[in-house]
Amino acid sequence: MNKIIIVDDLVKEYGSKTVVRNISFNITSGSIYGLLGANGAGKTTVIKMIIGLVQPTSGSIYIDGINAKLGKNNGTDFKSKIGYMGQQFNLYNQLTVRQNLMLHAGCHYIGRRNGNIRIEELITDFQLSDIIDVSTAKLSAGQQQKIAFACSIIHRPKIVVVDEPTNQSDQNSKRIFWEQITSLSKQSGITFLVTTHNLFEAEYCNYISIMDGGIIKEAGTPSGIKSKYNADSLTEAFRRIVKNNK
Amino acid sequence: MFSFFVLLKKEIKLIRRDSKAFLLLFVLSISLVIIFGYVLRSDLHDLKIAICDENNSLHSQRLSAKIGASKLFRVINIGPSQIEASLQTDVKAVVVIPPDFTSGNKVQIICDATDPNLATTASSYLNKIISEYYNSSENEEHYTSKMLYNPTLNAGLLNIPGVISLIIMLICVMTSSVQSVKEKEFHTIETLKLTNVPKLIIYSSKLLPYFFISFIQITATLAISIILWGFPFSPENILPLIILSSIYIITCLSVGLLISVFTQNQFDAQLVSLMAMIIPTALFTGFIFPLENMPLPLQYLSTIVPSRWYYSGLLDILVRGGGIQSAWKYIFIMMLMSALLNLISIKKIKSL
Numbered sequence: 001m002n003k004i005i006i007v008d009d010l011v012k013e014y015g016s017k018t019v020v021r022n023i024s025f026n027i028t029s030g031s032i033y034g035l036l037g038a039n040g041a042g043k044t045t046v047i048k049m050i051i052g053l054v055q056p057t058s059g060s061i062y063i064d065g066i067n068a069k070l071g072k073n074n075g076t077d078f079k080s081k082i083g084y085m086g087q088q089f090n091l092y093n094q095l096t097v098r099q100n101l102m103l104h105a106g107c108h109y110i111g112r113r114n115g116n117i118r119i120e121e122l123i124t125d126f127q128l129s130d131i132i133d134v135s136t137a138k139l140s141a142g143q144q145q146k147i148a149f150a151c152s153i154i155h156r157p158k159i160v161v162v163d164e165p166t167n168q169s170d171q172n173s174k175r176i177f178w179e180q181i182t183s184l185s186k187q188s189g190i191t192f193l194v195t196t197h198n199l200f201e202a203e204y205c206n207y208i209s210i211m212d213g214g215i216i217k218e219a220g221t222p223s224g225i226k227s228k229y230n231a232d233s234l235t236e237a238f239r240r241i242v243k244n245n246k
Numbered sequence: 247m248f249s250f251f252v253l254l255k256k257e258i259k260l261i262r263r264d265s266k267a268f269l270l271l272f273v274l275s276i277s278l279v280i281i282f283g284y285v286l287r288s289d290l291h292d293l294k295i296a297i298c299d300e301n302n303s304l305h306s307q308r309l310s311a312k313i314g315a316s317k318l319f320r321v322i323n324i325g326p327s328q329i330e331a332s333l334q335t336d337v338k339a340v341v342v343i344p345p346d347f348t349s350g351n352k353v354q355i356i357c358d359a360t361d362p363n364l365a366t367t368a369s370s371y372l373n374k375i376i377s378e379y380y381n382s383s384e385n386e387e388h389y390t391s392k393m394l395y396n397p398t399l400n401a402g403l404l405n406i407p408g409v410i411s412l413i414i415m416l417i418c419v420m421t422s423s424v425q426s427v428k429e430k431e432f433h434t435i436e437t438l439k440l441t442n443v444p445k446l447i448i449y450s451s452k453l454l455p456y457f458f459i460s461f462i463q464i465t466a467t468l469a470i471s472i473i474l475w476g477f478p479f480s481p482e483n484i485l486p487l488i489i490l491s492s493i494y495i496i497t498c499l500s501v502g503l504l505i506s507v508f509t510q511n512q513f514d515a516q517l518v519s520l521m522a523m524i525i526p527t528a529l530f531t532g533f534i535f536p537l538e539n540m541p542l543p544l545q546y547l548s549t550i551v552p553s554r555w556y557y558s559g560l561l562d563i564l565v566r567g568g569g570i571q572s573a574w575k576y577i578f579i580m581m582l583m584s585a586l587l588n589l590i591s592i593k594k595i596k597s598l
């Protein structure tokens with residue numbers, strides 16, 4: 001299978017503090033890759049380095065064959081391949097859902113006509129017709145999550161990076177979200193890199209890495225990790241991994 | 247009672263550890279006390295005036311020497327053809343000693359009355375010196391006076407350009423930097439940075455609306471001033487006003503951009519805008535406190551405040567009717583400021 005993201009020996013230091021230590025992993029195209037760990041494990045720093053929001057101290061990142069460091073010289077290719085949904089959803093609350101979507105379309109040079117066509121598609125896929133002209137400030141956290149996700153895929157990226165997507169959502173919204181990314185991964189071949197500290201949700205991932213203290217402690221498929229640690233659930237496996245490492 | 251002391255102790259610790267609160271509570275207040283001690287002076291000191299001695303006799307030279315000996319004035323000598331031209335510079339008054347001075351003709355004092363308070367004070371101090379020369383009472387006038395550019399001594403003429411400078415500074419520096427920094431606080435800037443839109447376009451698109459809002463504000467302020475207070479405005483001032491204001495707005499937006507690039511949240515942006523620009527605009531522009539009365543270090547400090555140059559340019563264009571040719575030097579200074587500020591901002595934005 002084609003490796004769409006290659007991370008090699010990634011290090012991030014803030015002054016004398018090392019928050020990410022020599023991390024390496026590959027992500028297969030069309031898969032859902034989960035980066036798991038408790039708060040402060042270094043997950044968000046890793047994904048921000050992958051998408052170029054944070055510069056790594058050392059190490060290399062390749063996105064669909066493009067060196068992310070050099071991606072600045074060839075910015076069009078690198079950025080158009082990535083969609084990003086942040087923890088805070090990063091929406092303009094004074095704008096309506098349609099205006100937020102159109103802003104993202106415009107920033108990805110989709111154009112007004114094609115942008116409107118794409119928005120109509122997303123309205124259908126995400127069932128947004130009731131809220132399309134409502135200000136996002138008036139929406140629930142679950143609805144905002146849906147809009148933020150729609151914004152992140154409006155330009156049909158090959159890779160979508162999602163940071164703690166379901167932190168503020170109820171159980172039903174969480175389930176719908178994970179079903180959506182599973183379906184998009186299977187049908188459209190989009191690769192998802194998702195960070196979460198929710199070990200139940202990690203079961204939806206094809207492959208996971210468990211981070212603690214800035215390093216990857218364990219990696220594999222959810223079932224592989226469970227059987228390796230002779231655990232019934234990922235929660236139990238996680239507990240044993242952390243205990244073994246201590 | 248114990249709980250009260252615990253809470254009090256907590257509050258003191260919080261203030262001590264919050265550098266911004268410390269800055270506001272102590273540094274700002276101490277600086278204001280020191281600055282206002284120097285700034286709030288109604289007496290004259292080292293005011294630049296000119297003497298045009300058309301009599302050139304021993305008597306007229308004695309009067310010139312008496313005026314020159316005063317610490318209140320810094321005197322230059324000019325010829326009769328230079329009177330109006332010198333008042334277009336930083337000369338605030340001209341004492342004209344007429345050719346027939348020795349046969350009893352009165353001295354004429356011509357003041358630049360764009361700042362009516364300064365003109366009146368200068369005129370009365372000159373009267374005192376001339377009276378001393380004649381050995382007579384101050385009530386007896388030995389001179390005729392002429393208030394140039396603002397014969398009715400209308401203080402509004404001075405305030406309106408000052409208010410315009412302040413409003414533009416508020417819009418372009420404070421509002422624009424706060425709005426820009428909001429994107430960082432709400433993380434929306436992250437999404438924009440991940441698009442192919444160049445960072446410079448992202449930032450400049452945030453600032454451009456304030457350029458137009460500023461022009462609407464200038465138009466509204468002038469319209470109100472013309473309708474309510476009869477502010478004199480000639481249509482031939484429109485083009486010079488547009489050119490001067492455009493450069494000032496760009497300079498202020500450059501300051502706003504710089505602040506938004508270097509601060510991380512709205513509170514910091516507000517604090518920096520207030521301390522670095524809004525307060526200096528009120529103090530060092532010259533419309534509230536005459537710059538001529540300030541000590542030299544503060545006068546030098548005022549040169550880095552863009553509104554000082556805009557205000558001087560506005561006075562030249564709107565009050566003195568000097569047109570663009572009298573304001574070009576202010577435009578040039580502000581262009582240099584703007585270029586420098588943009589250079590720093592662009593360098594920082596590219597590294598973000």
